[in-house]
Amino acid sequence: MAEPHKFKITELEEFLNNNEIPSVKKQPKTFLEIARQPHYENVISNIYAFYFDPHEEYGLGHLFINSFIECIKEQMQQVENFLDDFQEFVIETEYGTEEKGRIDLFLYNDEQAILIENKIYHHLANNLDDYWNTATKEVKTKNIVGVLLTLGKQSGNLHQNFVNVLHLDFLKAVMSNIGNHLMEASEKYFTFLKDLYQNIENMSTKLLSSDDFKFYIENQDKILDTVKFNDQAKDHIKTQIVNAWDNQPNLEVKSATLNTKQFYKYREIQKEGVDKIYFSVYFDKLLAGQKEIWVNIFLTSEYMDFYNHSEILEIIRQYPSIEGYNKRNEKEGWVFLCGKTYNLNNDQITDLQNTVEGFIKNDKFAELFDELEIKLKTLNEQRQGVENSSIDELEN
Missing domain, CATH: 3.30.1460 (Yope Regulator; Chain: A,)
Structure with a gap:
């Protein structure tokens, strides 16, 4: 039986002197975290629904929907004019399906539609066939796409009519495109948007980088000492x-x-x-x-x-x-x-x-x-x- 590991002060001192311990990266606390609702999917969906509406009082116009379509196209490698004129549409949350499911976000008009399944930490267990069949009966057009919106890349096969967009990639596109809208934007709602971005970044970012975690594994005994x-x-x-x-x-x-x-x-x-x-x-x-x-x-x-x-x-x-x-x-x-x-x-x-x-x-x-x-x-x-x-x- 191996003897239990014991640390020596000299060994510990040598280790600390010869290695730079990775610093802990503290993430700024958001208002959603203060309210203890940073990861509630319905809360995030409601916030998205507000910013998707170009007629709301925030003053950002079509920034959100245009940025989202940009992310969709990047995943689909679709022709340039797909959803390009998707400007006037209805926004519904928790849209009921034929088999009593709920589409988290449904954006549609008579000719186009985007249905969004919003996932934060939960795994995908939804009937996307049901969602798709419901949406195509509501909007009889080929200009329709399903989006699985997640924190991390979806593993395994995804429904053929859906693409996977990351929350953080979406909001990065929003912040990248916001420059032309800042003069008209409401300062209050721009502050809310920045807080939403920080909240998504907090949930999407690993606590440790791959290099930092590798350092931990290689030096675990000394670190525990x-x-x-x-x-x-x-x-x-x-x-x-x-x-x-x-x-x-x-x-x-x-x-x-x-x-x-x-x-x-x-x-x-x-x-x-x-x-x-x-x-x-x-x-x-x-x-x-x-x-x-x-x-x-x-x-x-x-x-x-x-x-x-x-x-x-x-x-x-x-x-x-x-x-x-x-x-x-x-x-x-x-x-x-x-x-x-x-x-x-x-x-x-x-x-x-x-x-x-x-x-x-x-x-x-x-x-x-x-x-x-x-x-x-x-x-x-x-x-x-x-x-x-x-x-x-x-x-x-």
Whole structure:
């Protein structure tokens, strides 16, 4: 039985020094992704239907249909005048077929027609014979074509009356031909179009190029070692920060549940016997290589009401190295009252526990916390006394 693979720091260092790790290409997030509908075929079909209509208010005229016909001709290697005068037509989505199927997009007039089966991630399982028979009965002409619109090239045999056009090739043709239309185009709908293009590009583009994936396969052991080492380093960072706070008198770091945002981003620190004012330390940027941590004091419950009280603000002003925030979140029930961001050098990160303990001591966070806690408790008691007096007066 082979021994399990073990990595050595020297080997890992040599590998990293002698190889350029491919950078991760982050794709811009689109509005459709924000709405969690980037890959819904009916949503994309409805957007296409809007832009196919030359009479809509976007101001791009026949740009979409002309660009689409250009892509069709390229696949058909068809004569030049095929669909050249396809200018006035009806656009229907989810067009019913004889066998109770649905044509995603049906563009037609008395003499010409284009039927489109729109596929994003789903495989082709539709009855294209049914689609074709329905379309040819509606439009009795030879100037008709079926289009299978997909993200990637269709594998296997395709229906003889259909051609395969890629979403990205289609929208590239649109963007290539848009120059003459920009003066008349609506800025709003041009922005929507660019977002649609980005959405299709995101879905069509491989996360890794062939060369990058080949690099991964050839160096998989070393890369996995690097990932393990990175995970160990992150755990070390979190442990060092937790230890620094646990070493402070009367303070305890609250445990964080695995796979929660808190586990990977920050820790909360509680003072014994106090449950409405806390410390928190954010280390997520340090884990991401930005060499930064953020320490703050935040309020919850009824203490939130005093976040901008003049006496509270005056106490914070007595600690010039600490910045006041007054960032209130009613929904989640907290106020970031004050804190400080620390940019670290390599030596400070190497000795992280002592570094963090030094920040706490030098900027007098514990002293500020105690002053604030006492004042907040006093203000809250005073308010409760006033409220009780008002109730007594009403009862009398």
